[in-house]
Amino acid sequence: MGSGFRPIYKWIVFCCFFAICLLFLPQQKSDGPSPKFRALQPVTTILDDSEDANDSNGFQSDGTDGTDVSYVTALPLYFVESSKCKIPYVDPFGADAMAIYKPMVYEPCSNDTALVTPIYDVIRRRYVLHINETLASLLLKSSEIEYNCYYQEIKGSSSDGYDSVDRKYYSQDYVVPVHVQGLILGCHRIDNTSHILQSDAYTLVQYKAPPPGLFLEPSKRKPSVIMFGIDSLSRINLRRTMPKVYNFLTRSGWYELQGYNKIGDNTFPNLMALLAGYSPESARENVCDWETQGCLDQIPFIWKYFRNASYLTAFAEDESGMNTFNYFKPGFKEQPTDYYVRPLQKAVESDLDTWKCAECSMRYCIGRRETSSYAYDLCKEFARRYVDERPIWGLFWSNSFSHDSYRMPSKMEDYVLQYMLDFEADGVFEQSIVIFLSDHGTRWGDLMYLESGFLESRLPSMFIYLPPWFRAHYPEYAQALELNQHRLTSNYDLHNTLKHIIEIGGDRDTDGRKPELPKSHDCPKCHSVFYPMDEHRSCEDAGIPEHYCTCLPYKRLSGDWPLRIAPRVIDRINEYLSGRNLSAICANLSLSYVHETEILIPLDQNFHDDMSVSETAVYRTMFKVKQNSADFRATVVFNNVTEALEVNVTSISRLDSYENDATCIDDKTDKLYCICLSNLKE
Structure with missing residues (x-):
């Protein structure tokens, strides 16, 4: 009998062990x-x-x-782990972040159907203006009342403005002249010009025939490049606020550069490095002073190299008051690219109705559409027109829904995803290299006070898509990009990558070699991400200043002695303001309290070992000043015996919004540190 129960006994023992x-x-x-x-x-x-x-x-x-x-x-x-760089992964759904994060709900700007639509006639290669006559009758509440429709051509002007041509009236399916690149449309009662039935605006991608000699076979083909940008969107916050978009960007053919680290505080230095290969300071010293009229036209931006390689080029930003090369800068005297949305953007902001959502600080809607759609729709039309025919390059950038709120991207998740799906339907991903990017993460607000705040502001989104034909013909480039996903990269590497793309498929010189374009001026060790990055790369190698470097660990200090650092940083800020002759209009800052002070731990030391502090070390301090409760973060070298301190003031980060604190000055860098006496709060 005992032997008969032995299998049952074994089964009971097994179940108990499994439960334990x-x-x-x-x-x-x-x-x-x-x-x-x-x-x-x-x-x-x-x-x-x-x-x-x-x-x-x-x-x-x-x-x-x-x-x-x-x-x-x-x-x-x-994100990156090597002997020279350890960028810690941040869980976007961690308890501290989710305690303050609340998703937002998308709000359509209008449910109205378009009264007039520019339709591209692919046979004639011309736009025609089609009037929805049924809708017109509905808007007029009568089929008997007559109406007229008109357009106004919008052209750029040399003073960074726009010229609006007098109204041109037209009839059904009017063929738009080929020179018209932007227009505002309207229809009104024939007996009352102020009774506008509907207004709208469009950028037109008028057809330009390709030059002779372009090849579409892979061995000689020049890849198109579409760059889709969202301001202030870190890779951490993208995962949190736009999970559907993130899932799209992790499909086959996409590569995320998880070690992509910004090189400057705000948009201008980061896009300068990416688009020109220069830091602002170096460009001023080696090319021209970009604060003077005409200088930006002289800087060797990447679109000039693309145009020289027979690419058609486009550049679009929404929210014209914040455009990268116009915000407290003179902008371009000449239209920089073949297609350029700024004149139309300024016109629609002035001439059409605008609306801000309840939690918006910028215009959410212009006319019937989202503010960003004027830039992104140009992207869609540009790609649709040429993607199967000739190489194109374009950067299409939005500030309006992400710059001032880390939560706002959640409102626009399906909106952004739809553009990706439209690109897919139009065959863009079959033909083009697509780069989904940002300039930096959130730079102020609630996220800055989390333990991951330092990383949030410094790790922008960077995803690169390679089309099937490119991966098949250049497998070594795809393999290098795969490898580089977890290695340190910077804006300068992306600049070199864009030039590398131009070189691909290009003609050879008389010696049988392909001529090489000049690489990033301010990062000699940087190179294309289509070549493997050194596993032991440092921030210095990648052209990333120490204050923005996320490669090195910092450990929080306790006790009173680290509190001595912040007051000396504040002294340097006050000296900076004095040296800029701003003391008469900017408040003298004084310490309210120190949030935290951290010390740099060398990578060859165990982060968790007990620490003996050397006489001189690198520290990171985060503090609040009494004046308007402004918050700052600084990276410094501090001698804890002599109390000597070294800090680059213009690298000190402002952690809260300064929009209402610095209305008395125009310089964007000075705005970070100036609390105007006229803006002081009690």
């Missing part, structure tokens, strides 16, 4: 190897979307809609 494993396995998992950045330790599990990462037909649920999600995987510890 289930009870204790989670505790053992959480007690595993400690991450080297305990302050930024990720949670143990995350939803696993890898199964459908390359599924082109749908987007993985995050579980918040009630669906059953059972697959989990451990979070990574680092």
Whole structure:
């Protein structure tokens, strides 16, 4: 009998053992190897979307809609991990972030159908203006009342403005002249010109025939490049606020540069490095003073190289008051690219109705459409017109919904995703290299006070898509890009990559070699991301200043002695303001309190060992001043014996909005540190 029960006995023992494993396995998992950045330790599990990462037909649920999600995987510890660089991974859904984050709901600007639509006639290669006559009758509440429709051509002017041509009236399916690149449309009652039925505006991508000798076969083909930009969007916040977009960007053919680190504080230095290969200071010294009229036309921006290589070029930014090369700068005297949206953007901001949503600080809608759509629609039309015919390059950038709020991208998630899906339907991803990017992350506000705030502001989104034909013909470039996803890269590398793309498929010189374009002026060690990056690369190698470098760990200090650093930083800010002759209009700053002070831990030291502080070390201090409760973060070299301090004042970060604190001055750098006496709050 005993032998007959032996199998049952074994089964009972097995079940008990399995139950014990289930009870204790989670505790053992959480007690595993400690991450080297305990302050930024990720949670143990995350939803696993890898199964459908390359599924082109749908987007993985995050579980918040009630669906059953059972697959989990451990979070990574680092974005980049090497002997010279350790960028810790940040969980976008960590408890501290989710305690302050609330998604926003999309609001359409209008549910109205377009009364007049510019339709591109592919046979004639001309635009025609089609009037929805049924809608006109509905708007007039009568089919008997007559109306007229007109357009006004919008042209750029030499004074960075725009010229609006007198109204031109037209009839149904009017063929627009080929010289018209931007127009404002309107229809009104024939007996009352002020009774406008509807107004609208469009940028037209008028057809330009390709030059002779262009090749479309892979061996001689020049890849098109579409750059889709969203201001102030870190890779961390993209995952949090736009998970559907993030899932799209992780499909087959996409590569995320997770070690992409900004090189400057705001948009201007980061786009200067990417588009010109210069820092602003170096450009001023080596090319011209970009604050003077006409200088920006002389700077060797990347679109000049693309144009010389027979590319058609386009550049569009929304929110004209914040355009990168016009905000407290003179802008361009000549139209910089073949297609340029700024004149039309300024016209529609002036001539059409605008609206801000309840939580918006910038115009959310202009006319019937979202502010950013004027830039992004140009992108869609530009790609649609030429993607199968000739090489094109364009940068299409939005500030309006992301610059002032880290939450606003959640409002625009489906809106941005739709552009990606439209590009897919139009065959853009079959033909073009697409770069989805940002300039930096959030620079002020609630996220800055999280432990990950330093990383949030310094790690912009950077995704690169390679079309199938490119991956097939240049497998070594795809392999290098795959490798570089977890290596340190910077804006200067992307500049070199754009020039590398120009060189691909180009003609050879008489010696059989392809001529090389000049690389990034301010980063001699930087190179194209189509070549493997040195695994042991440092921020210095990548042209990233120490204050913006995320490669090195810092450890929070306790006690009173670190509090001596912040007051001396404030002294340097006051000296800077005095040296700029601003003391008469800017307040003398004084310390309110220190949020935290951290010390740099060399990579060859164990982060968790007890620390003996050397006489001189690198510190990072975050503090608040009494004047308008402004917050700052500075990276300094401090001698704790002599109390000597070294700091580059213009690299000190402002952590809260300064829009209402510095209305008495125009210089964007000075605005960071000046609390105008006229703006002082009690």
